[in-house]
Amino acid sequence: MERPNSLSAVLHEIRLAGPIARIDLARRLGLSSAAITKLTARLLAANLIQEVGHAPSAAGRRPILLALNGEAFFVIGLDLSWQGLRGAIVSLDGRVLTDRKETRNLFEEEDDREIVGTLVSHVEALVRESGVDRGRLLGVGLVAPGAVSWHQGRMVAPTPPTMSLTRSIRRRPPFDWSHIPLAEELQARTGLPTFVDNNANAAAVAETWFGQHRGAKNLAYVAVGGGIGAGLIINGEPYRGDRGVVAEIGHTTVQVDGPPCRCGNVGCLELFASTVALLDEARRLITEGKAEALGDLAAWKGNLDQLTVEAVYRCAYQGNPACGELVERQVAYLGAGLVNLVNMLGCSLVVLGSREISFPMLEWLCEKVTALVRERAYAAAARYVEVCPSRLGADAFILGAATLVLHPFFDAPERVMGRAA
Template sequence: MRSTPRTEAFPAHTPAAAQIFTTVLSHGPLTRSDMAGRAGLSAAAVTKAVRPLIEAGYLVEHVDDEARPSLGRPANPVRVDGGRALFIGVKVTGDEIIAVLTDLCCRIRAARHLPLAARDPKAVLASIASLVHELLAEADGFGVQVQGLGVAVSGDVDRAAGDVRFSPFLEWRDLPLAELVEMTTGLPVTVDNDVRALTVAEQWFGAGVGLSDFAVVTVGAGIGCGLVVHGKVVSGAHGVAGEIGHVVVDPTGPPCHCGNRGCVEAIAADPAIVTAVRETTGRPVADAAQALELAHRGDPGARQVYARAGDAIGRAIATVANLLGPERVIISGEGLAAYDLFAEQIRDAFAVSAFGTAARCDVLTRPLPFDEWARGAAATAIQSFISGPNLGKG
């Protein structure tokens, strides 16, 4: 049996130090003057923040003796030492658990997948513990400690409390998941909604780097949306900001599990598409893969279902653009396997529904495997390590 992992406190003792480190993490290497400009801090504040981070090995300064200027402080670029710390991210779906080991720059070093035999919390906790211990053994080979664990779950998640209030795919209610996983693994744990976790990874390490306002819309088993407003991932006063899956786009449409009719999720999520393809074609399609295959073979009924789904997604994206005016909307999720079937409808519905200059929003498709969702969970653990567990309360 493994001993309890040892963790250390991150040496950023002020919000300015955390801000500087995050800036270098996302944009580096940077000189001190670059840091000051990006963070809006004085040169003295930057120097004070950087010194302990370099001394502790989290930042590395590249000194070029040949390029050293004759006067003043050298403008040496500073970067994050990604190998200084390791993190684990876990994504729990209704069918499997995916776990990844990442470095401090959120680069995946190892990955594990485990089918979910049962969805009750006890069984899931045992599976999480098994994968985490495998990755801790992998971490031993790097000679660096794992400093935190992030867990991403669909549904209504209270990150600050570490609780899953409701997860429809897992059928969990009011589960203190962070506390339970901490007891099981001995690691500091951050629990967040899976789409918000993916949004953190996109903000710090992906297609959202450098953007003040953007959204991530995920299409698949459900329809999700992560929002970044003025540089912060927003969860809202009640933790459910971004629930565009339950925006009604057709009041006479099919019933949704939330109790309304014609929600985006009731039209465009994988289970809704499978049901609609069965009803439209009369064929006994078992899952999303079979529905997709039927549409790709040219079945007109199946293609009509996907076209309707694209229209709903396009309207939902336009709603986000109209409300928030983001610079970019990133579309991702396993449902992008069908993108060729509804891309035109997404574009057309967005163009019709976006108001005025909201239509200038850059709509970017970014297919990401589930390993990347687990990486998003690791990103939340990195975020908590740097800035404390209360970051992201939104």
């Protein structure tokens, strides 16, 4: 028997579990062998899936394995941040193909025509450089930090990165983006369906599609960088809230009489747990004449602006006490934020991701944070909490942008099936 949306269910299952035999698809989805044969025949005819060999068998005929045809269609992901703009052509199976970056900070622009024009030019350059047939492009996904109106396709309020506490506080970005219908403008200019979302929300989805927690139904993704952001997956779907502002863990208060934050609050978590805060403390020690105590970091004394988070982490990992104290301070605050998150949401899986921290150092950070969370979180939940490093790295955001287009495609593949055959 075939149920409504069975075609979508089969395609999703092949994406998650492929290569997979028809008999296993039938068992996992609760469909008859006849229904599976009919549905997979349609997907094969549309070139969305492929037969890729045979499964081992103790006796009898070996079942044919089915896998997603990653190059049936492609999508464009755009990752807009305060460090610049990154775009990529992404296959259906999550491979980042043509990759393009520019360091220009669009959040400093004050002309909406210039902003949209730059994004359109980036898309067109990607299409040109990739050589992909435009008819095989499903759409564009754009992610950015801060509040995003998913339904309107607009950025409500881009979140500025944490500034050093020694620098002046600016309450908001220099230009109001909320009036720019980004999705509408990009779609009109490129001819491609366009979707816009918060970058941490999208990264959370990417983890469940392409990360080591593929298929996870409940997950919190926490991005550790110049700010601290989070994205939530609840019952298999991203949670976006009512106004596009959700899981802003970086702007939860951890010091009621703390320093002012650019968001307008005081004592925000990211003022103490962000990579900006970590580097701020390292530079302060160096300028106060304590560079020698920081071991290898002493070499950065004449070039403080180039000091990296990775350098601080490696120095601490190698056993330097002063650097170790800096990292432990960050862990204490980050752990406190995650304890609050776990206690409020009851999530047992937290994934930490970062553009700036390498996987080995992120793995080390997770070990420290996990111990703290298990010690301090509500006892009934603490024993089950797992804080894991993301293996996607900076690609989590570009892949997350891609899922904004991939999700509706996999939910209704029949809309475009004729184009791939």
